Amino acid sequence: MYLLPKKALKDWLLKLASDYEVFVPRSPEGFGPYEGELYLKGKTKLSAKEFFLPWREEILSFEARPGAIPSPVFFEPERERVVFGVRPCDAKGVTLIEKVFQHDPFFQKRREKTLLLGLVCREPGRECFGWAMGVNPFAGEGLDALFLEGEEGYLVKLLTERGRKLLESGPFEEAEETASEVFRRAEEEFLARHQKAPALEKLKGADLLKIYEADFWEALALPCLNCGTCTFLCPTCYCFDVQDEVVGTEGVRVRLPEACMFEIYSRHASGHNPRRSPVARFRNRFLHKFKYFLDQYGEPLCVGCGRCNEECPAGINLWEVIRAMSTV
Numbered sequence: 001m002y003l004l005p006k007k008a009l010k011d012w013l014l015k016l017a018s019d020y021e022v023f024v025p026r027s028p029e030g031f032g033p034y035e036g037e038l039y040l041k042g043k044t045k046l047s048a049k050e051f052f053l054p055w056r057e058e059i060l061s062f063e064a065r066p067g068a069i070p071s072p073v074f075f076e077p078e079r080e081r082v083v084f085g086v087r088p089c090d091a092k093g094v095t096l097i098e099k100v101f102q103h104d105p106f107f108q109k110r111r112e113k114t115l116l117l118g119l120v121c122r123e124p125g126r127e128c129f130g131w132a133m134g135v136n137p138f139a140g141e142g143l144d145a146l147f148l149e150g151e152e153g154y155l156v157k158l159l160t161e162r163g164r165k166l167l168e169s170g171p172f173e174e175a176e177e178t179a180s181e182v183f184r185r186a187e188e189e190f191l192a193r194h195q196k197a198p199a200l201e202k203l204k205g206a207d208l209l210k211i212y213e214a215d216f217w218e219a220l221a222l223p224c225l226n227c228g229t230c231t232f233l234c235p236t237c238y239c240f241d242v243q244d245e246v247v248g249t250e251g252v253r254v255r256l257p258e259a260c261m262f263e264i265y266s267r268h269a270s271g272h273n274p275r276r277s278p279v280a281r282f283r284n285r286f287l288h289k290f291k292y293f294l295d296q297y298g299e300p301l302c303v304g305c306g307r308c309n310e311e312c313p314a315g316i317n318l319w320e321v322i323r324a325m326s327t328v
């Protein structure tokens with residue numbers, strides 16, 4: 001366990017920027033390159049997911065002529081990237097996406113080139129419920145190091161070899177024995193006050209067909225505008241579209257985020273759409289998160305960040321849906 005004095009944080013980040021590309025939360029909106037501004041009051045609207053599934057990623061380049069062989073385009077930054085100030089729930093979100101993208105070379109390349117440094121939230125935000133989804137903010141899943149803000153400075157727990165190497169260069173002091181105790185106590189207190197939602201256990205064993213056919217979906221989905229805000233902001237949603245962009249004889253294939261809430265997302269080339277109605281798309285989003293993924297991987301596809309509840313223009317609350325699903 002190490003200690004970073006509070007006033008040394010900014011100088012350390014600047015120093016890091018000579019060897020790495022350094023990103024930080026710059027405002028409540030999201031992350032950006034470190035240029036002296038830091039927003040550490042709470043989570044940002046956009047999560048760290050965009051470092052792994054960016055808004056536009058070139059994956060192939062090709063000559064637009066018959067018989068031409070396409071070449072994969074891999075993300076190759078000049079320097080490795082460090083992202084500081086990642087909230088533990090968002091880092092956990094990256095690990096959930098990774099279960100699905102574990103053989104995806106584009107995702108993996110980004111993972112390889114990016115170090116994640118987390119920051120424990122001292123108090124959960126208004127809509128946060130990560131603990132209910134089984135996220136322990138002190139465990140640091142998906143992170144290379146975890147920072148806990150204290151009176152004198154940040155207590156730093158190193159979680160990977162890469163994290164250790166990175167921190168060797170900094171103004172870190174070996175923390176006193178009592179520091180580990182402070183960290184452990186903070187974790188114990190948090191876990192004693194915040195427990196996993198029993199609804200998830202019920203959903204694990206529940207009958208999928210019964211939930212699928214339940215009559216509450218129409219009423220719950222009625223206010224939904226199918227706007228996709230919840231899916232684009234969610235740190236665990238990973239649906240994407242692939243499009244070819246051709247200019248003259250040069251083309252690139254790009255991968256872009258897509259939302260299962262949109263009608264076009266599930267429309268087949270034949271014109272048939274198995275999720276033509278808004279209620280079918282709404283149901284699919286929740287079944288994916290709290291049934292299909294839970295059954296397949298043992299964890300829900302949700303880290304309880306609360307962004308969907310905070311930003312939904314129709315006021316849809318995820319807990320109302322989970323409650324309904326778990327009482328079938």
Ligand code: SF4
Nearest residue numbers: 224225227228230312
């Ligand atoms: S943000 Fe709300 S209204 Fe928009 S798609 Fe999601 S649930 Fe529906």
Ligand code: SF4
Nearest residue numbers: 234302303305306308
């Ligand atoms: S479903 Fe909502 S609460 Fe859960 S991770 Fe996504 S945005 Fe956060």
